[in-house]
Amino acid sequence: MEEVASQGRFNDLPEDLLIKVFQHLAGESATRCRRSSGPMLSIVVVAQVSHSWRAAALGAPRAWSHIDLNFSDVSALPRRSLAYLDALLERSKAVPLHIRLYNYCPKHDPGRPGGNQASHYFRSYDWGACERAFHALLRHAHRWKTFALSCEASSHEARRALLRRFHVPMPQLQEFAVHLQNSDGFHTRGATAKDTPLLPSAPSVHTVDIDQGFLRYVVFPRSIQLSSLTLGGYRSKFVGDISAILAACPNLQRLRLDNKHSSFGGVLTFRDGPTVETINSRRIDTRNSRRIELPALTDIQVLNGASDALVAINGELVLHSLRSITVRPILWHGDTSAFLTTVCLQLCYLNVQLAHRRQQTLSISDIVRQFPYMEELIAENWTVEATDFGELAQRDVGRNLTRLSLPECAFSPQGDEEVVAAAALRLVRYKMNQQGRETAPFILELPHHATIPERLHTELEHLRGVTNDTQWDM
Structure with missing residues (x-):
């Protein structure tokens, strides 16, 4: 950058490119600030900034529309003043805003190693500055396009109050996320009144990522037409009425459940699944449970053992379009075949990871046999046998x-x-032999550490030369 600036070449660049360079440098600086463990803010310094570059940046509102404020890290102090925020809001004029706000107090634990540093971070926290910045941003809520908040709310009243602050008109908001920090040990027992609508004045929102700690209070209004929903949490099972939330999202296409922190354990097991006729009869039997039909849902991600919520409402779900499930890692406890065989008959894509190979209770062929429409299977850390x-x-x-991908898998028996x-x-x-008549090209990805005898390796290479359709990676 310094060399280009010193030669005056910036003056010859088109305005759009100058703006992109500015946005890139600003974004890289903010990213390093969030990830850096040091006390100082990482800054990109350019020896000479051309007049054209400065004029292009100041005259382009969209160059100032990404607001990233961190009130939980003392190293971010230069980027969290009210004057800095006012400058961004003024220079961005009327363009839509993309906001990320970190608003929680660092833990104060002087008894542990490095406690003095923890005390320093604790004392540097300025709640008043957080409130002033949040209030200033709310005055521009009509301009929000994306909003993400990491906050601390350690009481039922505080969480309800926070949700109600988002009841202002947000006509342009499309993506919304709110996460809880430092909430370990907080329980939602006793908070059963679901009396707080989520974003009642945001008709354009289609993507929501909300912490499970809010589910005891929140109501998903019918005015929200979500296509993507993420429910996250910390070290506890999901709480709240998951079925009511899903029932309020009939247009949902992607669902992601993530416990974020969980101890490894549990196994995935299958039993003899019901016949297709039994499955179809279950889907139309509404005498014992209400039906939750999600006709557009095609993709589910279950991360860090968060499947309990879905297993609990297995009998209510009707997911005719479900095609893809990702489970990383497998932490399910008990039998999950009821859920898998009743809602995943049409499953085409499965991505599963074992936390430990000793948890394996089924084979690769067992998985494929359970889902006759399976097209792609990614099984990580599995034990694979010749059978x-x-x-x-x-x-x-x-x-x-x-496609069959087997990353980090082991061949059994060892030595053979x-x-x-x-x-x-x-x-x-x-x-x-199937290709050209019945199926699409086949891709086989074997473990990189697998030992392939030279004779078989040569034959595989010969087959690779026979056809370009069949591929494998070793």
């Missing part, structure tokens, strides 16, 4: 499978990798 590849080479098992590799080779040959 898995042998069963996948049968006509009625894995017929629609077009040649048998497993030979079975994988037979699966590749079988899929090659």
Whole structure:
């Protein structure tokens, strides 16, 4: 940057490019500020800034529309003054705003190692400055396009009050996120009144990421037409009426559940699943439970053992369009086959990760057999046997499978990798014979650390040359 500026080349750049350079430098500086563990703010310094660059930046409102304020880190002090915020709000004029606000008090624990530093951060926290900045931003809520808040609210009253602050008109808001910090040990027992609507004056919002700690109080109004919903939390199971929330989001396309912090444990198990006729009969039986139909939902992500909420309402869900599930890692306790076999019959994509191989209670071929429409399977940290590849080479098992990825998997039994590799080779040959008649090209991704005998490796390379449709990565 200094070399370009010293040669005066900035004067020759078009205005749009100058603005993009400015936004890039500002964004990189903010990112380093959030990630840096040092006491000083990382700043990009340019020796000479051309008049053209300065004029382009000052004259472009969208260059000032990204507001990132951090009140939880003393190193961010230069970027959190009210004067700094006022300058951003003024220079951005009337363009939509993208806001990220970190508003919580650092933990004060002088008894632990580094306690003096913790005390320093604790004393530097300025709640009054936070409130003044938040109040100034709320005056411009009609301009918000995206808003993300990390905050601390350690009482039911504080959480309700926070949600009510977002009841002002937000006609342009599209993405909204609110996360809780330092909430370990806080329980929602006794807070059962769901009396606080979520964003009642934000008709354009389509993406919401909300901490599970708010679910005891929040009501999802019918005016919200969400397509993406994330429910997050900390070290506790999900609380609140999950079924009521999902029932209020009939247009939902993506659902993400994330406990964020959870101890590894539990297993994933399957039992003999019901027949297709039984599944269909369950879907139309409404005598014992209300139906929650989400006809547009195609993708579910379950992270850090957050599946309990879905398992609990298994009998109510009707997900005819569900195609993709990601579970990383598998932390489910008990039998989950009821949920999987009743709502995932049409499943085409599955991404599963084992926390520990000792949790494995089913094989790769078991998974594919459970879901006859499976097209892509990514199984990480699994144990793979020769029989898995042998069963996948049968006509009625894995017929629609077009991609099998096995990162960090281990071949079993150890010391006999040649048998497993030979079975994988037979699966590749079988899929090659299918191509052109029944299925799409097949992709096989074996573990990078797998030991493939030279003879089989040569034959695989020969097959790669025969057709460009079948691929594998080793």
